[in-house]
Ligand SMILES: [Fe+2]
């Protein structure tokens with residue numbers, strides 16, 4: 286691991302010492318505390334990207350809200366989409382404690398200067414996709430996010446505790462939907478297999494590039510923002526998912542998947558990293574659509590922001606009058 290140099294403020298070197306000590310003691314850095322600028326910038330980038338993913342992530346499934354096959358399925362899917370909106374809000378609020386404005390973050394998203402998770406640039410073609418997203422995509426999100434509950438930055442860690450509880454519900458509802466389809470007709474089983482075939486590799490890519498191509502990981506781990514490397518988390522996800530796939534009765538589309546007795550984990554094939562790079566660059570199947578829908582929603586909501594700002598202004602005026 287690369288040793289990490291933390292900048293030291295010339296006027297008060299003891300602040301940097303305190304920062305290092307708090308992180309080393311597994312305590313939390315709070316908004317009022319001194320922190321290195323690079324730590325702040327890393328967190329802003331990561332939390333913003335995470336918040337954007339929650340909000341953009343409502344689109345692929347939102348597509349199916351009006352076409353849910355039953356009232357029960359619709360109620361479940363609505364609850365899930367609303368949870369994701371809530372996750373976005375907690376995370377934008379956590380980012381704001383670092384001195385940024387959520388309006389600016391949204392601007393950076395819709396102008397393409399900030400990213401969101403690559404997974405949401407794939408289309409949802411049928412209702413089995415709703416189940417597979419819950420099972421695989423929310424499942425991968427759980428692997429990524431559970432360790433973030435121990436992140437060294439307090440507001441982010443606390444937001445993640447509640448988010449993770451809700452993500453477990455998302456995963457369970459997806460798996461339950463798939464179990465129901467698998468007990469159905471032959472055509473329904475084919476729908477599930479088709480959705481698994483399309484979502485498996487993009488789900489593995491959610492953990493980001495392999496460790497050799499992830500230059501910031503060492504620093505984020507030293508700062509205890511991240512706890513595990515991308516490849517460790519990907520392995521954990523595969524090990525968790527393979528028995529679930531067997532129980533469900535689907536085949537994961539990877540001919541290299543086999544149990545490795547020696548290391549007690551599943552060996553698996555290499556994701557298509559060129560595809561991941563293309564999707565990150567904006568050339569995935571739905572990138573343009575996702576960003577333009579987000580942009581239109583932001584513009585259509587301008588009147589709400591204006592009304593809220595005006596209301597706040599009047600409240601302030603009234604306080605002054607009293
Ligand atoms: Fe979420």
Ligand SMILES: [Fe+2]
Pocket residue numbers: 369423426451452455
């Ligand atoms: Fe979720």
